[in-house]
Amino acid sequence: MMPEYIENLVNGIEHSFNSDPAVSTPRKLYELEFVKLGRRLYRNEGRVAWCGVMAPFDLLRAMDVTSCFVEFLGAILATAGVAGPMLQAAELAGFTGDTCAYHRAVIGAAMQGLTPEPDFLIGTTCPCTGGLAALENLAEIFKKDLFILNIPLNDTRDNIRYLADQFKAMLEFITQKTGRMIDGDRLREVVENSNRVGAVMRQVYDLAKNVPSPITSRDLSSFGIAMPLLFGTEAAITVAEGFRKEFAARIGRAQSGVKNEQFRLLWLQNRIMFPNPLEKLLEEEYRAVIVVDEYNSINWEPIDPADPITGMARRTMSDPLNGSATRRVEHLRKAAIEYQVHGAINPCHWGCRQGTGIRGLISEGLKEIGIPVLNLELDCVDSRNFAEGQMKTRVEAFIEMLDSRRSH
């Protein structure tokens, strides 16, 4: 089912690009790269590693390992509208609906033999306990070896060294599995590509900060969380450059993403993965645009090619989801100020303790700088209980509140 779906998607997008170059927007190019990644996974091209969100995907690429975080598969299932039966399968096997649906969807699919089979798994302690537990389950289902990266909460020198040493141990683990050693030249190339894409992504984000913003709510949706999967490749640079060119051109033409932009919004953590009317409602009814997703930022310095592993460890630990609430709240406040947002929307994904557990502190932290937060109770993957009417009402009330604040 999924291999055909993905194959058709790739063919469909490529066909439309060939027949009408005008449809090859940066977003479409971006989507094409991710469905191609999905296809590589389902075709079991090369060695496949299923990972935690914070795995160093470019380092894995340097070892010619096709890798992705398992939540990516969960997101694909939800976007394809087929997560429901997978969730049900996992629930029937005893995984309660109180766990994160990204994981339940993948576990359910794996139990039914509907996912590609990994050669090995690499778990990361950040961002969440559930993600690691899901990987342990998947290792058991597939009877494959699991390697775990303990990501310390704070980036002291000792902690960076500890993580860097684990990256080195991970390389040895991969060598045991694949028989391949890390190649210095290949690693250098991958690092240079990652540095280049990081630099272009920074420029893309800077362009998105323009008032009015050249972006639509869709353009960079889930961009910052997904792009690391392409780090180290030329394709990632092409995708990022496509956005940069497009946004610069829109600014040059004085064209905003949403005509007559009225409200600028910050979206926290994950987008809603299944089709829903909220973005359209925001843009069309209220001229409100999501100018920034929480993950859309580059928080790391370029990696020194002479000491890439340390640089990658530093990059991992710089992620705002790692560490204390204060750090994450600071990150959000900075984004809110830089993007000049009027409000923030936090989809409190049921089952995500690290995300929802910080909800109160985020609301408080943003309120202190005058940014109201709308907390939506929903599940970003499981559409079965999505209360569309209620969500719309809450979004409408929120925007009206923003409007009344502005007129006072």
Place this chain on the structure above:
Amino acid sequence: MNPTNGKLIGFACGYTPLPLIHAAGYTPYRILPTTAAPDQAGQVLHENLCPHVKRILDRALSGDLPELEGVVFINCCDAMRRLADAYGRVRPQDKTILLNLPVTTDEPAAFFFNQQITQLLHVLEEWSGRAVSPDGIEDSIQQYQQLARSLDELRGRVKRGSIPGGSKHMQAIYNQAATGPIELTLTQVRQLLAEPEQPDPIDGRVPVYLFGNVLPDIEAFALFESCGARIVGENLCTGSRLFRSWVSEDSTDVLLRLARGILSRPHCPRTIDLKRPMGISREIKAEAELSGARGVVGHIMKFCDPYLYRIPTIREHLRLVNLPLLVLDGDCTMRSFGQHRTRVEAFIEMLR
């Protein structure tokens, strides 16, 4: 003997290095999630966080805590990490420290945890204003090891049904050991062990193995007994898991030994043994079989990811050895626990 300053250091996780707190002159005080404080933590955190952390935060919010010199948090899971964040926010005046706990138990992880507890040592020295010697730490470790061995002996008596009050009594001792001076608990346990074994008057109850996270309420154990169960083995975070001895190793570095020891004890499912993924299922199966139980009860906090993600495999492993499993959702109140009575009774009936 380490001189105690009579002050308390709060903690909330079973991985806390208690001997270190003791060596610094403090009494470790487990902030148990039992309270009459109003239920308000969900507003700071979210309703979908485990009741263990919510009740602890409720205690902090309502001032339902003894005077604490400081609190040691451990990032054993997302919920605990968020508790540390929220606690700092609601009681900014309190001294706190958050320790990183690795998920794995290998040597690099032990070295890393060693660095963490070394940092804790420095903080405790700063809080108490006095240096702690390696001998002092060694001395405290020995006391805790002794307590663990004595509690082990006592557990044997509970299993044989030869201690009045059985598992209720045992839990009362655990609670005291987790919140009061170790010296006092050690004396009481020794006295108990010096008494001749007495057969438990209530017999004919069904042997059951109990596992889970937090269940400090003695009434819960009374309820199990009144439903016809005899707890013959237990693996709870507020029970034996906090007080198990470990094999002493020859490293001359006392803190490294402590780090290795804590990581090597039977653990919470949040810890992963890379050589044996889902090791928790095998551990529970082996312990349940060894205890002679006829059935297993898992008492799991609602929203506790470390357990929720492992229950299917635990159930599967127990099924292989014909041990039925009853899973009870916990919310740290006896009110909800009472609602489980019918299910526990039916389960025990089925096991007869």
